[in-house]
Amino acid sequence: MTTSSTSEPMETKGLMKVIMASSVGTLIEWYDFYIYGAMSVIIAKQFFPQDNPTAAFLAALATFAAGFVVRPFGALVFGRIGDIIGRKYTFLLTLLLMGGSTFAIGLIPGYAKIGIWAPILILLLRFVQGLALGGEYGGAATYVAEHSPLGRRGYFTSFIQTTATLGFFLSLGVILTTRKTMGVEAFNDWGWRIPFIVSIFLIAISVYIRLKMAESPLFAKIKKEGKISSNPLKESFAHKRNLKMVLLALFAAVMGQGVVWYTGQFYAQTFIERTMSVEFEQVRYLLCIAILAATPLFLVFGAWSDKIGRKTIMLAGMLLAILTYRPIYKMMYAYSDVKVKTEIKEKSSAGSAMVVAANGDSTITTTTVAAYTDGSTLKTVKKEVRLADKSKPVVKPETTKTLWLSAGGFWMITLLVFIQIVYVTMVYGPIAAFLVELFPTRIRYTSMSLPYHIGNGIFGGLTPFIATRLFDASKTTENPGGDPYVGLWYPILIAGVCFVIGLLYLPSKNDEDVSD
Amino acid sequence: MQSLKRLSGFIWIALGLGAVYLMVRQMSTEVSAAEVAKKAVLDTKMFWYIIIPIFTPIMAGLCLFGWYAWKGEYDVIARDSEHLD
Numbered sequence: 001m002t003t004s005s006t007s008e009p010m011e012t013k014g015l016m017k018v019i020m021a022s023s024v025g026t027l028i029e030w031y032d033f034y035i036y037g038a039m040s041v042i043i044a045k046q047f048f049p050q051d052n053p054t055a056a057f058l059a060a061l062a063t064f065a066a067g068f069v070v071r072p073f074g075a076l077v078f079g080r081i082g083d084i085i086g087r088k089y090t091f092l093l094t095l096l097l098m099g100g101s102t103f104a105i106g107l108i109p110g111y112a113k114i115g116i117w118a119p120i121l122i123l124l125l126r127f128v129q130g131l132a133l134g135g136e137y138g139g140a141a142t143y144v145a146e147h148s149p150l151g152r153r154g155y156f157t158s159f160i161q162t163t164a165t166l167g168f169f170l171s172l173g174v175i176l177t178t179r180k181t182m183g184v185e186a187f188n189d190w191g192w193r194i195p196f197i198v199s200i201f202l203i204a205i206s207v208y209i210r211l212k213m214a215e216s217p218l219f220a221k222i223k224k225e226g227k228i229s230s231n232p233l234k235e236s237f238a239h240k241r242n243l244k245m246v247l248l249a250l251f252a253a254v255m256g257q258g259v260v261w262y263t264g265q266f267y268a269q270t271f272i273e274r275t276m277s278v279e280f281e282q283v284r285y286l287l288c289i290a291i292l293a294a295t296p297l298f299l300v301f302g303a304w305s306d307k308i309g310r311k312t313i314m315l316a317g318m319l320l321a322i323l324t325y326r327p328i329y330k331m332m333y334a335y336s337d338v339k340v341k342t343e344i345k346e347k348s349s350a351g352s353a354m355v356v357a358a359n360g361d362s363t364i365t366t367t368t369v370a371a372y373t374d375g376s377t378l379k380t381v382k383k384e385v386r387l388a389d390k391s392k393p394v395v396k397p398e399t400t401k402t403l404w405l406s407a408g409g410f411w412m413i414t415l416l417v418f419i420q421i422v423y424v425t426m427v428y429g430p431i432a433a434f435l436v437e438l439f440p441t442r443i444r445y446t447s448m449s450l451p452y453h454i455g456n457g458i459f460g461g462l463t464p465f466i467a468t469r470l471f472d473a474s475k476t477t478e479n480p481g482g483d484p485y486v487g488l489w490y491p492i493l494i495a496g497v498c499f500v501i502g503l504l505y506l507p508s509k510n511d512e513d514v515s516d
Numbered sequence: 517m518q519s520l521k522r523l524s525g526f527i528w529i530a531l532g533l534g535a536v537y538l539m540v541r542q543m544s545t546e547v548s549a550a551e552v553a554k555k556a557v558l559d560t561k562m563f564w565y566i567i568i569p570i571f572t573p574i575m576a577g578l579c580l581f582g583w584y585a586w587k588g589e590y591d592v593i594a595r596d597s598e599h600l601d
Contacts, residue, residue: 069570244589247581250574251528458570469563497531504521505585507593 018147019159021213022140025095025206026160028199029136030167031174032102033129035195037067038171042192046110047118059119066126068461071453074134076233079446082139083232086223087146087216087445091139092207098132099203101125106196134457138449141432146216146441150513151306157432158302162295165424168265169291172284174198218441232446236439242447245438250451252506253434256318256498257427258460259491263325263467264420265291267487270464271329272413275471275484276336277378277401286414294421298429305430311506314434317426318499324419325488332416333484335409338370338378347371360388375406437511459494466490518591525586532578539568 036043048059074094082090105125111118140160148156174195179187214220222228229235236242269287272278305313334340352366366382379402385395405413435448467487475482543564550560584590 069566240584240589244581244584247577247584248590248593251578251581454574458574462567465563500524501528501581504524505590505593 015147015149015156018213019144019156021209022091022144023159023163025091025210026136026140027163027167027170028202028206029095029098029133030164031170031202032098032199033067033133034168034171035102035175035199036105036126036129038175039192039195042188043122045188046192047108047122049111066123066130068130068457070127070130071134071457071461072450074131075138075449075453076134076446077131078135079138079236079449080232082135082142082445083229083443086219087139087143088210088213090445091136091143092210094132094135094139095203095206095210097128098136099199099207101128101132102196103200103203106193106199130457134449134453137452138445142436142445142448143216145433145436146218152303153436154305154310154430154433155299155303157436158298158429160432161302161429162298164261164428165265165291165295165298165421169288169295171195172288176281176284176288222441227442229442232443236443236447236450242439242443246447246451248505249435249438249448250455251498252502253314253431253498254451254455255459256495256502257314257431258455258458259463259494259498260318260321260427261424261456262460262463263321263488263491264417264424267464267467267491268332268417268420270468271484271487272332272417274468276333277403278336278413279402279404282405282410286410286417289414290417290421294418294425297422297425301426301429302433305433309508310430310434310437311502311508313430314427315499315502315506317423318495318502320426321420321423322492322495322499325492326485328416328419329485329488332413335374335376335405335413336403338372341372341374341376344371344373362386362388374409376409377404378402379404463491518588521590522586522588525582525584528582528585529579530582532575532582535578536572536575539564539571543568 044059078090078094081093102125105122108114108118108121108125137160140163141157144160145153145157178191178194182191215223237246265287269283272286273280273283301313301317348368348370350366350368352364354362354364356362362385364384364386366384368380370378370380372378380399381402382397382399384397387395431452435452436444439447467490470487470490471482471484474486546560547564
């Protein structure tokens with residue numbers, strides 16, 4: 001028997017049921033959210049044809065706005081409902097919205113069948129996904145924290161913290177399995193819909209589990225006492241006494257946590273795939289291994305934060321990231337840098353083929369395969385279109401590179417990604433407990449959700465885009481390859497500012513009592 | 517320590533204002549360069565038209581945080597809601 005935050009007895013078995021019910025639902029919501037991102041290239045081809053400017057505009061909007069910017073609005077909408085009606089029914093609602101919209105994405109006919117309605121419907125459903133995700137996390141974290149015993153809140157809420165990473169892992173696993181089972185062509189044609197449709201079964205199980213759960217004991221207590229806030233938004237953000245804590249949460253913790261998380265888990269993927277040109281499946285396998293190996297550390301750092309304080313662990317994670325990002329990325333990039341590799345001429349090959357279309361345009365495809373002494377192989381495909389009509393502007397040749405890493409290179413990069421995910425577990429493991437402790441029960445859901453989703457959705461979520469844009473901007477005529485590490489300045493700078501603010505202003509001791 | 521917390525408030529205000537100024541300046545440079553080069557105008561505008569409206573209120577929040585810090589609001593962090601004032 002342990003003592004909960006309300007000083008009422010709660011069996012460990014019962015607490016584990018609470019954690020499972022909350023975690024499974026949150027994990028599925030993350031899965032739903034990530035599969036869209038993981039399949040954005042296929043979705044773009046089916047729903048957002050690039051030759052239609054309106055569709056291209058909607059595509060960008062679906063990625064940027066719905067994926068990241070809508071999340072804080074979801075935090076406001078569902079946070080308010082959660083503080084007035086209750087945690088349980090609110091995160092049931094977000095689960096249903098997320099599951100319904102994901103399932104519907106899997107059913108929408110493509111642009112070829114219903115025209116502009118296809119991208120419009122996708123955009124609307126993506127908006128619903130963003131709103132639902134904005135409401136989910138705060139509810140789950142609050143629900144678990146309000147059930148947790150004194151002195152173990154960091155450990156128990158860290159189960160919720162594993163869900164984002166495991167949801168990403170699950171999405172990668174389902175996509176890889178479906179793609180392998182049915183073949184790349186069938187997957188790109190219609191098989192991509194399966195991971196979306198599967199979601200409805202996962203959601204049904206999760207809703208069933210959550211329906212059986214009781215309301216949070218702290219919320220039930222203040223409801224009984226008539227202490228519920230009548231206007232949580234006003235109380236959270238219009239009163240200085242609480243607004244200053246919201247600002248502290250954002251700038252002293254969540255902002256830095258967001259960029260460290262998205263750099264370790266997502267920018268690393270973008271960098272390995274786009275900048276280093278590592279092959280599609282190798283990238284996903286190494287990410288899956290690194291994620292799976294690092295996930296238990298969420299629980300380790302969550303539990304440790306109960307003993308030595310949330311601040312120490314979160315700031316240590318940020319500092320390590322700031323100091324080591326550039327060396328880590330330099331070590332990763334070295335495995336793709338052909339300038340430092342020795343080619344085995346007798347194992348390398350080259351060939352070209354020409355296809356002439358009916359209108360006289362010809363496409364020349366040149367393929368070269370270079371094998372290197374370190375065991376890696378680089379395939380370069382150059383497509384050149386020569387137009388029959390010489391008065392038309394010349395089409396720029398397209399070059400795609402695919403690098404297969406050697407076994408040694410694969411494991412070394414897996415280790416380097418693992419180190420980055422260890423930083424993620426340090427900054428993200430204790431954050432739910434930290435946020436819950438900062439705000440009172442009657443406005444907790446609203447107050448903690450907004451800074452969380454600004455920090456993660458905006459500062460963190462935009463990391464791959466901003467970093468990739470910085471990399472593109474570094475390409476000049478003198479240096480057409482650009483500076484591959486320039487994108488890292490964004491997370492380093494944001495985490496640096498957050499580290500200094502956290503060091504100066506965050507309290508060192510945890511707030512044990514959250515029943516206020 | 518308390519005076520360091522208060523004085524740093526000015527840095528956060530300056531950082532918030534400086535970030536907005538740099539973003540607006542960078543947007544005008546990039547959009548006009550893209551228009552002159554007649555390439556990726558939609559992408560460039562799209563990026564900045566999303567980034568600026570999102571980050572400007574957040575930077576206003578950083579200025580407000582700096583202001584509260586300077587006024588000594590963070591000298592002592594309340595341990596519970598009874599003592600938030």
